[in-house]
Amino acid sequence: MSTVFAASYQCFLDPELSGAGTTQEVHSFGARLQTRHLVRISHPNCADWYAELSEGDLVANGVTGAYATPSPDHVLVVVNGSGYYVDARHPGQVREVDIDPITQIHAVPDQRLLVLISPWEVTAYAAIGHLWTSSRIAVDGVRFLGTDGRCLVLDADHGDEHPRRVRLAMSTGMIER
Numbered sequence: 001m002s003t004v005f006a007a008s009y010q011c012f013l014d015p016e017l018s019g020a021g022t023t024q025e026v027h028s029f030g031a032r033l034q035t036r037h038l039v040r041i042s043h044p045n046c047a048d049w050y051a052e053l054s055e056g057d058l059v060a061n062g063v064t065g066a067y068a069t070p071s072p073d074h075v076l077v078v079v080n081g082s083g084y085y086v087d088a089r090h091p092g093q094v095r096e097v098d099i100d101p102i103t104q105i106h107a108v109p110d111q112r113l114l115v116l117i118s119p120w121e122v123t124a125y126a127a128i129g130h131l132w133t134s135s136r137i138a139v140d141g142v143r144f145l146g147t148d149g150r151c152l153v154l155d156a157d158h159g160d161e162h163p164r165r166v167r168l169a170m171s172t173g174m175i176e177r
Helices: none
Strands: 010-013 026-029 036-043 046-054 065-068 074-079 082-087 094-096 104-108 113-117 122-126 129-133 142-147 151-156 164-169
Touching: 010 065, 010 074, 036 074, 046 074, 046 082, 065 104, 104 142, 113 142
Parallel strands: 026 046
Antiparallel strands: 010 036, 036 046, 065 074, 074 082, 082 094, 104 113, 113 122, 122 129, 142 151, 151 164
């Protein structure tokens, strides 16, 4: 698990179960019928619990992993590009991320942001949860370059092999000129 931010929980992607499986309830999320991944969440204020999450459609480009968020009680779990924002304190409290597929994830610790990037748009999570989602900024891919103090700096590909530099305000997700 990526732990740039402090976490009050532990998260295990595709944990090994004994031959008998688990006696705990498994909460299922995601409408896709493809492969599903099991996640075990351990939080000191509740019993361990399990979530079964659908993976995304773009196997080659989608990210997979568990990522600490700016909230110490929430984890972002991504399976082949499909993202889930999980409240580790409350079994079954899982929200699907509004962009898909997620192809890049970047922490911006000094702004307490977790930035998720798809080929077309960007979304950000802060300690309060989902902060913003940008408008569509590219046709054929977005590449994270870094930050410049108040903006995310990205290259947005418009299908003409000449990426355009885009700056998104970290507080709003709006394009800055």
